[in-house]
Structures are given as C-alpha cells and as structure tokens.
Amino acid sequence: MDEEIEKFFFLLTTTTTTCSSSSSKTQGSEPIILLSGPPNSGKTSLLFQYAFNSANAANVIHSQTPHSTHLSPQVVFICKRSKLQMKPPFLSQGVHPSSHVFQLIHIKYVEDIEGLVNYFAAFHLYHQYPLTVIVDDFGLYFHDAHDCYGQEKYNNSRGRDFAMVKTLALCCNAIIHANETGHPCKLLLSDTHQGDMPKLLYIYRRWVSSIYNIKGDSGTFLLQRIPSQSPANVDLQKRRIAKYSIALQQLVLEGFSEDMDQ
Numbered sequence: 001m002d003e004e005i006e007k008f009f010f011l012l013t014t015t016t017t018t019c020s021s022s023s024s025k026t027q028g029s030e031p032i033i034l035l036s037g038p039p040n041s042g043k044t045s046l047l048f049q050y051a052f053n054s055a056n057a058a059n060v061i062h063s064q065t066p067h068s069t070h071l072s073p074q075v076v077f078i079c080k081r082s083k084l085q086m087k088p089p090f091l092s093q094g095v096h097p098s099s100h101v102f103q104l105i106h107i108k109y110v111e112d113i114e115g116l117v118n119y120f121a122a123f124h125l126y127h128q129y130p131l132t133v134i135v136d137d138f139g140l141y142f143h144d145a146h147d148c149y150g151q152e153k154y155n156n157s158r159g160r161d162f163a164m165v166k167t168l169a170l171c172c173n174a175i176i177h178a179n180e181t182g183h184p185c186k187l188l189l190s191d192t193h194q195g196d197m198p199k200l201l202y203i204y205r206r207w208v209s210s211i212y213n214i215k216g217d218s219g220t221f222l223l224q225r226i227p228s229q230s231p232a233n234v235d236l237q238k239r240r241i242a243k244y245s246i247a248l249q250q251l252v253l254e255g256f257s258e259d260m261d262q
Contacts, residue, residue: 002239002240004030004212008242031175032208033187033209036192037192037221038192038215042246045092046190047089047136049091049095051075052102055074055101058075058104074132075105077106077108077136080110116167121174123177124174131184133175137191138189138191165206168206169207212226213226221244242255
C-alpha cells in the first residue's frame with residue numbers, strides 16, 4: 001500500500017500520533033521523490049502540503065521528547081521568489097494560515113542553478129540536516145540562459161540535460177550522505193511536463209526512487225505513482241490514486257481509489 005501519497009494532502013482522519021509514527025518508519029525508505037504534472041495542476045500546493053505534514057510530524061515527535069528545547073525549522077522549501085509571489089500555493093481544507101507548524105518550514109529563495117549547486121555542495125557542512133528538502137519546479141532552473149558549469153548559455157537541449165544530470169547527482173549525493181550518517185532526510189522535487197508522462201523520465205529514473213505523476217485538466221486531477229521498471233515489484237501491482245481539485249483557492253482532496261496493474 002502506497003502511504004507516501006497521503007503526505008501530499010491534509011487528512012482529518014489521520015491523527016498526529018499516526019502521522020509521527022508513519023514518518024519515523026518511512027522517512028528513509030524513499031529518500032528521493034519526484035512530483036511531475038502539467039502546468040496549473042497544483043504542484044506547488046501539493047509540495048507545500050507535503051512540507052506542512054513533514055513539519056507537523058517532526059513537531060509531534062519533538063513534543064513527546066522529555067526536556068525538549070526549541071525546535072528549529074525541519075523543512076527547507078526551495079523556490080524562485082517571483083514564481084511563488086505570482087502563484088502562491090493554495091492551502092488544504094483544514095489547514096489554517098496562522099498554524100505554528102509553518103514556523104518549522106524555511107522558505108529559501110534560489111534564483112538559478114548556481115544557487116542550487118552552492119546549497120547542496122555545502123550540505124555536509126550544515127550543523128543540522130532538515131528532515132525534508134523540497135525544490136519547487138526543479139526543471140525550470142535549466143531553462144535559464146546562464147550555466148554554472150562553464151558554459152554561458154545552453155545552445156541545445158543536450159546541454160540542458162547534461163546540466164540537469166550533474167545537478168541531480170549532486171543533490172542526491174547530499175541527501176544520501178545525510179541518511180548514511182544517521183540523519184533521515186528526504187528530497188522532493190517537482191517538474192512540469194506536457195502530455196501524460198514526464199519528458200525527462202529517463203533522466204530522473206537514474207536517481208529518483210519514487211515518481212508521482214499528475215494527470216487531468218479543468219481543475220480536477222489524478223495523482224498516481226508511476227510503476228517501477230521492475231515487473232517483480234509486487235508493492236506497485238496495486239497503486240493508489242488520489243483525486244483532487246483546486247476550488248475556491250483551496251486544495252481539495254476528493255478521495256482515494258486503487259488501480260490494478262495488468
């Protein structure tokens with residue numbers, strides 16, 4: 001059963017105790033995740049809800065620790081300032097904007113690839129690792145004109161793909177290092193694609209352990225995990241589908257269903 005998909009939504013039936021238990025159990029199982037979907041499908045809202053749930057789970061665990069001190073931000077949300085200001089995320093039903101959980105989410109504005117590279121290159125030097133690092137619209141960074149890998153401009157798609165491969169490798173190595181040193185940490189990326197499947201799926205599959213794909217339009221969407229390339233993976237024979245919509249400036253979960261692979 002795919003429990004990871006629930007973390008993109010606010011579930012009133014899920015108690016904070018269950019949330020913290022699930023987080024501690026699965027935090028390291030899927031360390032690198034991709035969320036991909038068409039334009040205007042609510043990807044940033046899904047990422048923000050995932051950040052909220054991750055921070056809330058950390059807050060519950062911290063509150064149960066005897067003699068606990070002040071809890072520093074547990075989630076780093078990386079995005080472009082202009083994009084977030086133009087299209088701010090919609091909160092889920094039941095999530096109040098004044099919730100103290102948002103204090104555990106650090107929004108880090110990164111405007112270019114060089115900023116991403118600098119952040120993850122110094123990851124091993126940080127005094128404390130976040131539980132979750134989220135990069136909104138990862139692929140957008142590679143449509144800029146300037147490159148930090150020795151080229152002033154991308155002359156073709158191959159150059160962009162090469163830069164993405166190098167940056168993905170750096171990001172993933174940083175997250176793997178944190179987990180290997182006993183600090184559970186996840187990396188969640190999002191990307192925008194046209195059509196039914198991510199265009200650069202062959203690149204992402206090299207590093208990403210779990211890929212979630214969005215289909216739909218006209219305000220109603222289906223979120224589903226893409227099956228593994230290995231036919232022997234029994235866990236994905238029955239895949240959960242989340243149906244959601246963006247209505248009245250809210251992220252609304254309409255329900256879950258199951259899809260049997262043939």
